[in-house]
Amino acid sequence: MHHRILELYSGIGGMHCAWHESGLNGEVITAADINTVANEVYKHNFPNTNLFNKNIQSLSAAYINQLNVNVILMSPPCQPFTRNGKFLDESDTRADSFLYLISILDQLSNIEYILMENVKGFECSIVRNIFTKKLQECNFDFQEFLLSPTSVGVPNSRLRYYCIARRCSKPWNFKTKTEIVECLPREFDEPYCIECILEEEVSDKFLLKDQQLKRAKVLDVCHRDSRRSCCFTKAYSHYLDGTGSVFTEASRELVEKIKNASASELGSSEFIQPLRELKLRFFTPQEILALMSFPKDYSFPETVSTKQCYRLLGNSVNVRVISELLKILFN
Known part of the structure; x- marks a missing residue:
């Protein structure tokens, strides 16, 4: 069957x-x-896809039915369900468009499959x-x-x-459970090394500045053989604590020695030089x-700044996780 897809809150096209x-x-x-910069990136990578710069609430049930789509893929705004967003839940205006979609779902008779992604915390919400x-x-x-890459x-x-849903009239080989599942039904290899994703030549503009090096204790540092990294948020490179990992070619021993130094030492000018020698840099x-498992030929247009790229990536999705869920949804 040739499926016809409506991609809502499309972002950069994950x-x-x-x-x-x-x-x-x-x-x-x-x-x-509605994000014009995200739409610019989306159009750069998918020039032949019909893309609307519109609020979701402007899409009527009649219009969606007219598109003759049978699949909805979506990642609604997560701020209503996060601590930073004050967890206002259904009272947050940023949840209005998703609540609108829910309210018209019974009018979308052609829709047979849905995949929805959101932040951890959504599962505890009234909107859920x-x-x-x-x-x-x-x-x-x-x-x-609840899944991690x-x-x-x-x-x-x-x-x-994540939530995957299909009309009961369609037989489903996947046996659903009432509780939230925290692993996929098949096993995967151990995560590959960070080395696999590194660019060969990286500009010095990605090196941490002295002012940032003074806060080295809060950094999550990755090496070539690392098999993990922290979640990258839209504040990556602007804030250091909890926004994503940094990279160094230096040894783990040297990094640990410096990170174990006292706060007064790290803040001193004498300590900046050895920190510089680590050549800590942002990804x-x-x-x-x-x-985030985007294909190798995916790119950002030159008109989009590095800061904008980080913001867009912080709001995006992991491609491989969703790909695996789609296979289950349509099995």
Whole structure:
């Protein structure tokens, strides 16, 4: 069957890439997002896809039915369900568009398959309860997951909520569970090494500056043989603590020696020089794309700044995790 896909909150096209990687038969008919920079990147990589720079609430049920799509892939705004977003849940206006979609789902008679991604924490929300209740009312079978890319052999932590759903009229080989599943039904290899995603030549502009080196204790440092890295957020390179890992060619022993130094030593001017010698640097946008499993031919247009790239990547999805979930959804 040739599936017709509506990609909502499309961002830079992670769902689109995942569909291609899954090998499933079908095409993205229409994508929609209100972020103009994300749309610029999306159009750069998928010039032939119909892309709307619109609020999701402007898409009526009649219009969606007119598209004759049978699949919805979406990653609604996560801020209503995060600590930084004050966990306002259904009271957050940024949840309005998703609540609107839920409210019209019973009018979307052509939709047979749904995949939705969001931040960990969504599973505890009122919006999640509204969503799953509506799926049941509309005769969907569904399964919820909490998965990180490390579970599919990718050396990056990015724990996220996923829900896959299909109309009960379609037989499903996957046996669903009432509880949230935290692993996929097949085993994957151990995550590969960070070395696999490194660019050969990286500009010195990615090196940490002296002011940043003074806060070396908060850094999560990766090496060539590392099989893990922290979740990259949209604040990567702007803030250091909890926004993503950094890289060095230096030995683990040297890094540990410096990180074990006292706070007063790290803050002193005498200590900056040995820190400089570590050549700690941020991962490049292209390297983070690789960690998020985007295809090798995916790229950012030259008009998009490095800071904008980091922000877009922080809001994006892991392609491989979604590809594996699509295979289950359409099995």
